[in-house]
Amino acid sequence: MVATEEARQTVEKVAEEYKYGFVTEIETEKAPKGLNEDVIRFISAKKNEPSWLLEWRLDAYQKWLKMEEPTWAMVDYPKIDFQDIYYYAAPKSAEDGPKSLDEVDPELLRTYEKLGISLKEQEVLSGVAVDIVFDSVSVATTFRKKLKEVGIIFCSISEAAHDYPELMKQYLGSVVPVTDNFYSALNSAVFTDGTFVYIPKGVRCPMELSTYFRINEANTGQFERTIIIADEGSYVSYLEGCTAPQRDENQLHAAVVELVTHDDAEIKYSTVQNWYPGDKDGKGGIYNFVTKRGACRGKNSKISWTQVETGSAITWKYPSCLLIGDNSVGEFYSVAITNNYQQADTGTKMMHIGKNTSSTIISKGISAGHSQATYRGLVKVMPGAENARNFTQCDSLLIGDLCGAHTVPYIEIKNPTAQVEHEATTSKISDEQLFYCLQRGLEIEDAVALIVNGFCKDVMKQLPMEFAVEAQKLLGISLEGSVG
Amino acid sequence: MTLKLYLDNPEIGSGFDAVKASLPGADQADLNQLRGDAMTQFLDCGIPGPKVEEWKYTSLNFLAKENYAPALRNDDQDEIKSLFQRAYMENIAGPVVVFINGYINRELSSYPDEKGLSFTVLSENTEAFRAALETKEGASALNNLNRALATDGYHIDISAGTHLKQPLQIIHIATSATDMRSLRTRTNIMAGANCKAEIIETFIGAEGERYWGHMISDVKLDEDADVTIYQFQLQGKQAIHMMELHASVSDRATFTHTSLQLGAEISRTELINSFTGEYAQINLRGAYLGRVKQSHDIFTRINHDMPNCQSDQLYRGVLDEGGKSAFQGKVVVARDAQKTNADQSNKNLLLSRKAEANSKPELLIYADDVKCSHGATVGELDADQLFYLRSRGMDEVAAKGLLVAAFVSEVFDNIADETLRTSFREKTGDWLSHEVTA
Numbered sequence: 001m002v003a004t005e006e007a008r009q010t011v012e013k014v015a016e017e018y019k020y021g022f023v024t025e026i027e028t029e030k031a032p033k034g035l036n037e038d039v040i041r042f043i044s045a046k047k048n049e050p051s052w053l054l055e056w057r058l059d060a061y062q063k064w065l066k067m068e069e070p071t072w073a074m075v076d077y078p079k080i081d082f083q084d085i086y087y088y089a090a091p092k093s094a095e096d097g098p099k100s101l102d103e104v105d106p107e108l109l110r111t112y113e114k115l116g117i118s119l120k121e122q123e124v125l126s127g128v129a130v131d132i133v134f135d136s137v138s139v140a141t142t143f144r145k146k147l148k149e150v151g152i153i154f155c156s157i158s159e160a161a162h163d164y165p166e167l168m169k170q171y172l173g174s175v176v177p178v179t180d181n182f183y184s185a186l187n188s189a190v191f192t193d194g195t196f197v198y199i200p201k202g203v204r205c206p207m208e209l210s211t212y213f214r215i216n217e218a219n220t221g222q223f224e225r226t227i228i229i230a231d232e233g234s235y236v237s238y239l240e241g242c243t244a245p246q247r248d249e250n251q252l253h254a255a256v257v258e259l260v261t262h263d264d265a266e267i268k269y270s271t272v273q274n275w276y277p278g279d280k281d282g283k284g285g286i287y288n289f290v291t292k293r294g295a296c297r298g299k300n301s302k303i304s305w306t307q308v309e310t311g312s313a314i315t316w317k318y319p320s321c322l323l324i325g326d327n328s329v330g331e332f333y334s335v336a337i338t339n340n341y342q343q344a345d346t347g348t349k350m351m352h353i354g355k356n357t358s359s360t361i362i363s364k365g366i367s368a369g370h371s372q373a374t375y376r377g378l379v380k381v382m383p384g385a386e387n388a389r390n391f392t393q394c395d396s397l398l399i400g401d402l403c404g405a406h407t408v409p410y411i412e413i414k415n416p417t418a419q420v421e422h423e424a425t426t427s428k429i430s431d432e433q434l435f436y437c438l439q440r441g442l443e444i445e446d447a448v449a450l451i452v453n454g455f456c457k458d459v460m461k462q463l464p465m466e467f468a469v470e471a472q473k474l475l476g477i478s479l480e481g482s483v484g
Numbered sequence: 485m486t487l488k489l490y491l492d493n494p495e496i497g498s499g500f501d502a503v504k505a506s507l508p509g510a511d512q513a514d515l516n517q518l519r520g521d522a523m524t525q526f527l528d529c530g531i532p533g534p535k536v537e538e539w540k541y542t543s544l545n546f547l548a549k550e551n552y553a554p555a556l557r558n559d560d561q562d563e564i565k566s567l568f569q570r571a572y573m574e575n576i577a578g579p580v581v582v583f584i585n586g587y588i589n590r591e592l593s594s595y596p597d598e599k600g601l602s603f604t605v606l607s608e609n610t611e612a613f614r615a616a617l618e619t620k621e622g623a624s625a626l627n628n629l630n631r632a633l634a635t636d637g638y639h640i641d642i643s644a645g646t647h648l649k650q651p652l653q654i655i656h657i658a659t660s661a662t663d664m665r666s667l668r669t670r671t672n673i674m675a676g677a678n679c680k681a682e683i684i685e686t687f688i689g690a691e692g693e694r695y696w697g698h699m700i701s702d703v704k705l706d707e708d709a710d711v712t713i714y715q716f717q718l719q720g721k722q723a724i725h726m727m728e729l730h731a732s733v734s735d736r737a738t739f740t741h742t743s744l745q746l747g748a749e750i751s752r753t754e755l756i757n758s759f760t761g762e763y764a765q766i767n768l769r770g771a772y773l774g775r776v777k778q779s780h781d782i783f784t785r786i787n788h789d790m791p792n793c794q795s796d797q798l799y800r801g802v803l804d805e806g807g808k809s810a811f812q813g814k815v816v817v818a819r820d821a822q823k824t825n826a827d828q829s830n831k832n833l834l835l836s837r838k839a840e841a842n843s844k845p846e847l848l849i850y851a852d853d854v855k856c857s858h859g860a861t862v863g864e865l866d867a868d869q870l871f872y873l874r875s876r877g878m879d880e881v882a883a884k885g886l887l888v889a890a891f892v893s894e895v896f897d898n899i900a901d902e903t904l905r906t907s908f909r910e911k912t913g914d915w916l917s918h919e920v921t922a
Contacts, residue, residue, distance in 0.1 A: 401819065406848045
């Protein structure tokens with residue numbers, strides 16, 4: 001959020017000009033509990049969607065009804081009652097929030113402080129109804145203006161359905177089909193929010209795009225749908241999430257992200273996920289079932305996923321790349337930290353389809369407390385994928401003797417010109433390293449954070465600057481209480 | 485929408501009813517009872533379908549359509565003789581035991597006669613047969629099928645402190661009278677404390693027949709025991725070869741399994757190992773070479789339930805035109821198994837466009853003070869190495885052969901007995917030279 005400082009100043013200026021901002025209609029209505037066709041019609045009506053989208057949702061719902069929950073991941077959680085969930089709730093109004101920082105959970109404030117978040121931003125993050133409304137609407141407006149000048153479309157998925165129906169029809173569900181898996185079908189039926197980005201030919205997006213700046217992002221959507229299209233020769237870097245801890249009353253999250261790159265285009269997608277992981281005894285916490293996939297459709301195109309996963313009680317997430325275009329490149333850099341009773345089953349899929357495609361996978365898993373972290377990945381080289389290259393490295397670090405670290409790679413090669421390498425190690429923080437740090441006067445928690453940061457360096461250096469500094473601090477905080 | 489996990493084939497049940505009266509030991513009520521129970525358990529569970537993770541790379545769909553009745557005894561001396569000669573390693577001194585179509589053959593066998601070693605053929609000893617057919621908790625579907633229909637096998641007891649002077653050769657032969665039939669045997673090896681033993685097993689069969697060779701082994705090593713099993717899989721081109729081995733390894737014991745897969749259309753080697761004591765070691769090594777419709781599946785599991793143990797896996801695959809392979813290795817380190825060292829290495833060489841290699845080396849780790857690693861690679865021959873050899877005047881075929889042989893030979897480096905090591909290398913070489921002529 002360092003870069004937002006500048007943005008905030010702009011905002012304050014702009015806020016005076018646009019005193020009322022562009023506040024979208026907020027109703028505190030909730031759809032009735034449970035899921036049926038009426039709820040889907042309700043959501044679609046609320047979003048004022050065109051009829052083709054409603055039909056698409058209803059079709060997805062019918063397909064979802066016939067599907068079964070996947071059970072292959074190494075995560076253990078009580079059965080989800082899908083009829084006991086609200087699928088639509090309008091964002092809370094500001095009055096419901098705490099009146100000042102004094103009313104906010106001190107634990108949360110302490111974390112903000114450690115992350116170096118300014119007081120003002122702390123208020124916003126914890127939902128305090130501040131006097132001078134820090135209006136994200138205005139930020140977005142200035143940013144959108146700038147983007148519009150170069151022809152970039154950056155809006156919510158609902159707006160896109162209205163304003164750019166042709167693009168939406170063309171790309172929605174084109175990378176992650178409705179029936180891809182149980183949760184993608186569910187998302188297709190009920191998605192309520194998300195981002196749509198289109199970068200036109202030859203445009204290099206002038207700034208890092210982030211959900212943080214987008215309208216209506218007061219509440220992170222429970223069923224988000226993100227589509228990013230990079231047309232020929234374009235480039236965009238997209239940031240998702242935020243290092244600050246996020247509390248959300250919705251326990252189930254099932255997002256879908258679809259990326260498409262055409263010839264010579266590149267998308268860099270970075271995620272920092274720090275949703276509520278549950279308390280020390282494993283009570284509560286978010287269930288995060290995400291389907292993320294990028295299709296490198298064009299020649300020489302590139303998709304790079306970077307993720308730092310520290311939150312959520314359950315993480316089920318496999319950002320993947322379909323390397324269809326010749327010479328296309330897929331990358332996956334991941335740090336997954338689990339502590340207390342968290343469980344993370346995450347990894348990637350690299351499907352080599354075009355010629356001369358290459359992929360890199362670097363995954364670092366750190367487990368502490370009673371947690372379980374699993375890397376699950378697939379590298380597949382199809383018969384036509386001449387000269388495919390893959391390098392995979394998965395390292396796991398165990399902190400404490402009650403946690404688990406697992407590596408489940410699948411390597412499926414059908415072309416002799418492929419060169420595929422996979423290596424994995426599992427170890428603990430060595431006593432020598434710890435002793436060395438302690439001897440030089442570091443506190444044990446700082447020493448662990450230092451060692452863990454070193455362990456994750458290959459991934460952290462892939463993060464955009466804005467994220468990198470805070471993400472490093474986040475690693476330390478996530479592991480608090482795991483040593484000593 | 486969802487595929488059924490397990491498949492049914494009612495013919496297997498009725499086929500069993502038709503043959504059970506003629507199975508060895510059919511006059512013993514308790515053996516019949518055990519076989520009947522095993523068949524019931526198999527039918528209750530069914531045949532693992534393609535959606536069962538363990539069978540992801542080897543399809544058992546044929547089993548849902550076909551029934552493989554137990555093979556019949558055969559005495560075509562000429563054929564047996566020629567197969568035996570191909571399998572028997574005469575330069576390795578020691579006893580040899582021959583099973584033909586799943587039944588013991590006394591003429592070709594010379595039972596071991598060494599102090600401290602008790603060798604029993606199941607069909608000649610009801611007690612041992614009963615023990616081999618005993619219900620096993622958590623047995624796989626195919627293990628139960630084997631229990632119901634096993635025709636023979638052997639039981640070895642090595643008493644404490646016995647060091648066998650000579651390796652024991654076991655040869656399993658399938659003659660051409662086995663089309664659409666199964667050869668099911670069982671093996672029990674009980675290795676007493678501080679004993680040392682080597683067993684060489686060779687599986688060989690008639691080329692044109694579609695038969696199913698199916699063996700289940702149970703190996704138990706007491707403290708400080710050292711047991712090595714070598715396996716040569718030279719089954720016929722149309723054959724199905726399945727081998728399931730369970731090993732339990734006690735304090736300071738060492739179990740080593742080295743295999744070479746050359747034959748069969750579908751081969752599956754399943755090695756399930758557990759440590760029951762500390763400071764023990766398990767070594768699993770193997771090479772699989774496949775071409776033309778061949779599919780080799782190596783499935784290993786090592787349960788590190790005890791601390792201070794070590795496991796080492798080394799597998800090399802060479803796949804040519806139409807060959808397919810899978811290596812699925814799983815290492816599970818339990819919570820208390822501190823100071824575990826586990827390593828898995830799987831490298832594959834693809835020689836042709838229509839070859840396929842799959843690898844799934846899994847690590848599941850619940851203890852923190854461990855050193856576990858795995859590596860897997862798939863690729864083609866290194867162009868630079870090939871160029872080096874060619875530039876020194878070697879023709880392409882010879883150069884390729886040399887590089888492939890070198891790639892595979894690592895698996896056999898640790899074999900102490902030179903004759904045996906050479907034998908592994910020669911058999912690999914035979915396969916490679918076939919490639920050249922083909």
